Amino acid sequence: MKTPEEHVDGLLAAYAVDAVDDAERVQVESHLTECAACREELALYSESVTEFSVGLDVAPPQHLRAQILESVAQEAAVVSPLATRRRRRAQQWLWGVAAAGVLAVGSWGIADVLNGEQTSVTDDIIQADGTTKYSADFEQTTLTVYVSPTADQAVLEAPDMPALADGEVYQVWFVTPKGTVVSAGVMPEGEDQFVLDGDPSAATAVALTVEPDPGVEQPTTDPVAAIPFEA
Amino acid sequence: MPEPSTTDLAALLQETAAQDQDAFAQLYDLVSPRLHGLVIRVLRDVAQAEEVTQEVFLQVWRTAENYDPERGSALSWLLTLAHRRAIDRVRSAQSQSDRDLAYESRADRPPPNPTMEEVEEKMAAQAVRSAVTDLGPPHQEALELAYFDGLTHREVADRLGIPLGTAKTRIRDGLRKLREQMGGLG
Numbered sequence: 001m002k003t004p005e006e007h008v009d010g011l012l013a014a015y016a017v018d019a020v021d022d023a024e025r026v027q028v029e030s031h032l033t034e035c036a037a038c039r040e041e042l043a044l045y046s047e048s049v050t051e052f053s054v055g056l057d058v059a060p061p062q063h064l065r066a067q068i069l070e071s072v073a074q075e076a077a078v079v080s081p082l083a084t085r086r087r088r089r090a091q092q093w094l095w096g097v098a099a100a101g102v103l104a105v106g107s108w109g110i111a112d113v114l115n116g117e118q119t120s121v122t123d124d125i126i127q128a129d130g131t132t133k134y135s136a137d138f139e140q141t142t143l144t145v146y147v148s149p150t151a152d153q154a155v156l157e158a159p160d161m162p163a164l165a166d167g168e169v170y171q172v173w174f175v176t177p178k179g180t181v182v183s184a185g186v187m188p189e190g191e192d193q194f195v196l197d198g199d200p201s202a203a204t205a206v207a208l209t210v211e212p213d214p215g216v217e218q219p220t221t222d223p224v225a226a227i228p229f230e231a
Numbered sequence: 232m233p234e235p236s237t238t239d240l241a242a243l244l245q246e247t248a249a250q251d252q253d254a255f256a257q258l259y260d261l262v263s264p265r266l267h268g269l270v271i272r273v274l275r276d277v278a279q280a281e282e283v284t285q286e287v288f289l290q291v292w293r294t295a296e297n298y299d300p301e302r303g304s305a306l307s308w309l310l311t312l313a314h315r316r317a318i319d320r321v322r323s324a325q326s327q328s329d330r331d332l333a334y335e336s337r338a339d340r341p342p343p344n345p346t347m348e349e350v351e352e353k354m355a356a357q358a359v360r361s362a363v364t365d366l367g368p369p370h371q372e373a374l375e376l377a378y379f380d381g382l383t384h385r386e387v388a389d390r391l392g393i394p395l396g397t398a399k400t401r402i403r404d405g406l407r408k409l410r411e412q413m414g415g416l417g
Contacts, residue, residue, distance in 0.1 A: 018377070049307065053268060060267040065259060071289060
């Protein structure tokens with residue numbers, strides 16, 4: 001029988017200091033799921049590794065603390081109720097729109113055909129007197145939702161979104177205080193602004209998930225971003 | 232700063248996993264200097280380090296529930312998260328500069344910016360007290376190239392002109408010696 005250090009080509013210690021390439025990392029992690037001896041050995045290596053950062057303490061600047069706590073508070077306001085709710089009772093999500101059989105999935109194909117009209121509706125909402133604007137940072141960009149003065153239409157502005165893998169899309173959702181989640185459409189590729197599908201009046205936030213093209217009836221992953229409707 | 236006790240950190244991580252923002256803030260106050268110092272040491276760039284530290288703590292918030300006390304201490308879990316993010320950043324920057332200039336060596340990287348001075352001082356102070364320096368040159372060298380410079384074991388072997396198996400052995404034996412010495416220090 002091999003000793004743990006002979007498992008996975010003797011890569012365990014190298015893995016503990018991140019001195020492996022991506023393929024080796026996968027190899028080691030896959031082995032760890034099935035080898036208790038290596039998990040124990042790794043825990044010991046990892047304890048030793050903590051010694052390297054002894055005495056290097058540098059307090060981050062205060063503004064970083066504020067930014068991080070702010071981001072967390074924003075996520076907690078929307079993302080965590082979503083995630084918690086889904087873990088607890090995945091099947092019981094309230095899908096009013098789905099139940100009514102009028103899901104928005106695929107509607108952007110139509111929007112493409114009506115592109116001229118689409119653009120002017122976008123401008124109308126953004127430029128109208130009394131339009132409310134909500135923003136949230138996401139990766140290197142800022143997401144902005146414009147809600148029309150009558151609160152019956154909304155525009156999402158999402159420039160420079162991180163590229164997705166082939167076959168993946170960003171899907172937008174309206175979220176209500178009760179945890180109801182309704183599709184607001186799939187982001188059309190290459191457009192920075194677009195009218196969200198559906199009525200934002202009952203929503204307290206817009207959330208984004210990454211889904212398989214051409215979109216899904218209910219989110220299959222946790223949101224990657226959320227824009228709470230609060231000043 | 233006194234070392235936060237292991238149980239404190241583990242408890243705070245569990246509360247963070249339960250979406251407790253106060254616990255997360257306490258956790259941040261306890262470990263952010265340690266994590267940020269490590270990230271700066273690896274990246275050698277204060278501005279980039281701040282970005283990475285921010286990413287690390289958001290990841291802590293999102294994935295605290297993945298922490299498994301049976302697989303190690305909370306501190307080691309947190310440091311692993313921070314180190315991996317920092318290394319990923321170094322490697323992607325490195326592959327970029329490899330494309331730009333195939334023969335550029337890491338030794339030719341621009342000198343650290345002025346705010347690095349604080350870190351350099353810490354490093355000098357650390358040299359006096361850390362068990363790492365008691366390892367002896369072969370082990371210390373291999374481990375520091377891997378841990379601080381982000382080299383893979385293959386790159387460590389190339390850099391030191393030693394066989395791959397020797398590089399792996401030095402990393403492994405170095406960590407074991409370190410464990411023995413830490414036991415002695417405690």
